[in-house]
Every structure is written in structure tokens, then in C-alpha cells.
Amino acid sequence: MSAREDLKRVIQAHAPAVERGQREPMPSKWTFGRVEDETARNAAVLILFGHLDDVPAVSHDSTVPGDLDVLLLERSANLRKHPGQIAFPGGGVDDTDRDVTHTALREAVEETGLDPAGVEVLGQLQIAELPVTNFLVTPVIGWWTKPSPVQAVDVNESRTVFRAPVADLLNPEFRRSVRVKRDGHTHFSPGFVVGERVVWGFTAIVLDRLFNEAGWTIPWEPAPEIVPPFSSKH
Template sequence: MSAREELMQVVDNHRAAVERNERIPMPSDWTFGRVDDETARHAAVLILFGHLDNVPAVSHDSTVSDELDVLLLERARTLRKHPGQIAFPGGGVDDTDRDVTHTALREAVEETGLDPAGVDVLGRLQLTELPVTNFLVTPVIGWWTKPSPVEAVDVNESRTVFRAPVADLLNPENRRSVRVERDGHTHFSPGFVVGDRVVWGFTAIVLDRLFNEAGWTIPWEPAEEITPPFSNRH
């Protein structure tokens, strides 16, 4: 199957759970409290895959094409929450949004300037808990049929926007366990080292699960640990 077909299969596998409004908790070694159902906000992120334009993958012999990429952004380092972290485009659901898919696309347009007409929405994954900020997040999977230029629209929110080669994310040499110390406890998340950037926390957890479900993961060594930048705030 093609990467697009494999992603569609993942979406199909989630469909029944999505319809039942089931949720996925954070891994037991990355749990900062619990989501408060009475006050939790809903949010959505766009996980947008496409084909690389001018940034070839360094890694080869992967489980995916060298040309496959995913759209990510680096959050501004001055933000109060998740400063400097690598993230998917996305944000909180507004009352005027038709549904969470609309939320994900709207936020992606506001943050990256992409043309939503070129995005084919494949579907949604299960709600994912984000206790540290008390959000329930819906990942929306998209395929970039007609890629458009992207950039950090508001530098107060995003430092940069970039397309990461998936083959490089999957390369075992770029995989790490990210260790965070907080309130006397040690927490771990999957990590992806891409150049001088580290994808960790919520974004890395969602990518790791998605890669596993798509059958793309290449065995790697979780014992190799690093600490992330800006780890004092999550």
C-alpha cells in the first residue's frame, strides 16, 4: 500500500472508537495529573502529510518513501505554555467552528498560511488526553494533494514552520527517549532528533503511536536518553 492508503487504514481502524467518543490517555510514564472532564477544553491538531519539495530526506532504506513529509512548527520561545516545542498546527475549538476538522484546518491556516483547498482530510483519530493543560485533543489526518507555501504567520506564536522528512523521523539513529524531571518525578516520552530540533512530549507521543499503527516504525533503542530544551515548562 502507499503511505496515503496506510494512513487511511489507520483512520478506518479508529473510526468506531471515534464514533463512541472514546479517548486515549497519555502513556503511564508521561502523565502530569488527570484531565478534569468538567473544565477540560477541546482542541484539534492537523497532522498533514505530503511529498517533499526541496528538502530531501537524509535517511534511506526506510519503511516509507524518501519524499514523504509531515508539516510541523516550532512554537515561539516566549510563550507561557509549551515554549519552543515542536508541534502540529492546531488549537482550541471555537464556538463558530463547524466541527473539530474545521478547527484543525482553521488553526493551520492561521498559523502557517497554507491553502486548505489543497488538503484532503482523511479522517480523525481518537481523542487524546493532554492533562498538563487540561485539553482533549483530536488529531486530524490530512494529505497534502496540492502543497502551498507555508510560513510562521504570527512570530509571537510560532518561530518557524517546516516540513520534516518522515524517513528521517523514523531513522533509529534519530530516535531517543526524552527525560523530563518535574516535581520530584521523572517522566519519559519518545523523541525524534531532526537536525538541531527535538520533537518530544505530546507531538512525539502522537507521532510514535501513528507510526506504530501505520506499520512504519523501525526498531530503535529507548535506553538512549536526552533532556529536551525548554523542559522547565511543558
Template sequence: MSARLELEQVIARHTAQVGATQRLPNEWVMNEMELGAARRAAVLILFGAAGEAALEPQSQTDDLDLLFVERAATLRKHAGQIAFPGGGIDQEDPSVASAALREAWEETGVDTAGIEVLGTLGETELPVSNFLVTPVLGWWHTESEVYPADPEESAGVFRAPVAHLLDPRNRLTGVVHRGTRKFKSPAFDFEDRIIWGFTAIVLDRLFNELGWTRPWDNRRELRMA
């Protein structure tokens, strides 16, 4: 089965559960959501492919990569962290997908005309900043240059091969200490960049749902804060 078809099947399952909000794992919840004051946001999980594979719907996981941004160190929330492109949904945005594409363009300069939106995953709570975040899955059929389009938001932009992220040697557990409490999330190591926290949780869940995850040692820990 092609990677794209597997993605579409996951989206179909989430669509059937419309209205369901996903919580983060208890071992990563540092505070409770204030749902009455929560804002909505969208992130773009953009699957690209190398070379001719970009035009081939039968692309397998070895052909694919994902687009990430390194958030600016000066930001008030999630400074310096690796994330999917995305941000708050504005009143002017006609849809969640439109918001994700707009934010991706603002942060990375990507030509959104080259992106096909496959669908959305379930809304996920992000208590630390009180957002309800909808992941939007995109297929990058016509690639374009990407770069830190807004240096105030993004310090860097890069693509990471899916095969690298799935390699058990690049999987670990990110750990954050808050007083006497210890919080954990899945993490991915890519060229000395660590993808952890909310982004890694969403990615880990997606890989699990797709059946792409390979067994890895979650006892291998790295302190993040």
C-alpha cells in the same frame, strides 16, 4: 500498499472506536485531567510529498514529509516546543477538521484548499494544559508556501521527511525531571530540533499503528527540562 491507503486503514479503525478517549502513557502523565473543565482542541498531521509524488496516491513513506511549527518562546504553555499546527476548537468552527485547518492557516499560512482531510484519530488527553486533542490527518495534494504567519504563536515552520523521523539513528527518549520524579516520552531528532512530549507521543503511536516503526534504542535519553 501505498502510504495513503495505510493511513486510511488506521483512520477506519479509529472511526470504529468513536467516543473512546486515549490517555497518554503513564510515564508521561504529570497530573490528572479535570474533565469537567477540559477544552477541546484539534491538530493537523499534514502529510506532504516532494515533487511529482505530491500528486501520486501510491506515494510511499520515502516520498512523504510532515509539517511542524516551532512554538514561540513567549507562549504560556509548551513554549519553544515543536508541535503540529493546531489549537482550540471555537464555537464558530463547523467541525473538528475545520478547526484544525483554520489553526494551520493561522499559524503557517498554508492554503487549506490544497489539503484533503482523510479523517481523524481518537481524541487524546493532554493533562498539562487540560485539553482533549483530536488529531486530524491531512493529505497535501497541492502544496503552498508556509511560514510563521503569526509570530506571537510560531517562531518557525518546517517540514521533516518521514524517512528521517523513522530512522532509528534519529530516535531517542526525551526526559523531564519534576522534583524527584522522572517523566519520559518518545522523541525525534531533526536538524537540531527535538520533537518530544505530546507531539512525539501522537506521532510515535501513529507510526506504530501504520507498521512503519523501525526498532530503536529507547535507552538513549536526552534531558528536555
């Protein structure tokens, strides 16, 4: 089965929960309070997969093709929330958005400059709770049928945009357990080393779940513990 078909299978498995509006909370090891329904804002992120053009994967023994990649961005270190973190393109739902798919694509265009005409939307996963910013986030899964150039459109929001080889994210050598202390409590999330960057927190949790459900995960525990940069702000 191809990677695209694996993703469609995961989306199909989520469909009943999506129709019910069922949420998926953060893991117990990564829970910073609860979402306040009265003030929570809806948001969407685009998890865009495609085939690498000029950035080969380091890893060769993987459960996915070596040229499979996912689009990520590095947030500006000057942002008040999630500074310097690696994230999916995405943001809050606007009143003018037709639906969460429109939100995810609009935000991706605004942040990375991609051409949405080259993106096939495969579907969405159930809503993920993000208590730190009081967002209810819908992950929208896309497939890049015609890749277009990407870059950080607004350097005040994003430092850089890049395509990460999925085979490298899955490589046990590049997996980490990320430890964050807040208000006297210690929290853990999965982590992925991407060159000199570390994917952790919400983005890593969503990727970890997706990789597990797609059947791509290579056993990696126990992984070395690390403390990420900018861990004092989430």
C-alpha cells in the same frame, strides 16, 4: 500499500472509538495528572502529510517513501505553555467552528498560511488527553494534494514552520528517549531529532503511536536519553 492508504487504514481502525467518543490517555511514563472534565477544552491538531519538494530526506533505507513529509512548527520561546516545542498546527475549538476538522484547518491556516483547498482530510483519530493544559485533543489526519507555501504567520506564537521528512523521523539513529523531571517525578516520552530540533512530549507521542499503527516503525530501542530544552514548562 502507499503511505496514504496506510494512514486511511489507521483511521478506519480508530473509527469505532471515534464514534463512541473514546479517549486515548497519555502513556503511563508521560502522565502529569488527569484531565478535569468539567473545565477541559476541546482542541484539534492537523497532522498533514505530503511529498517533499526541496528538502530531501537524509535517510534512504526506510519503510516509507523518501519524499514523504509531515508539517510541523516550532513554537515561540516566549509562550507560557509549551515554549519552544515542536508541534502540529492546531488549537482550541471555537464556538463558530463547524467541527474539529474545521478547527484543525482553521488553526493551520492561521499559524502556517497554507491553502486549505490543497488539503484532503482523510479522517481523525480518537481524542487524546493532554492533562498539562487540560485539553482534549482530536488529531485530524490530512494529505497534501496540492502543497502551498507555509511560514510562521505570527512570530509571537511560532518561530518557524517546516516540513520534516518522515524517513528521517523513523531512522533509529535519530530516535531518542526524552527525560523530563517535574514535582520530584521523572517522565519519559519518545523523541525524534530533526536537524537541530527535537520533537518530544505530546507531538512525539502522537507521531510514535501513528507510526506504529501504520506499520512504519523501525526498531530503535534502547535509545539515548536526553533532556529537552524548555523542560521546566510543558
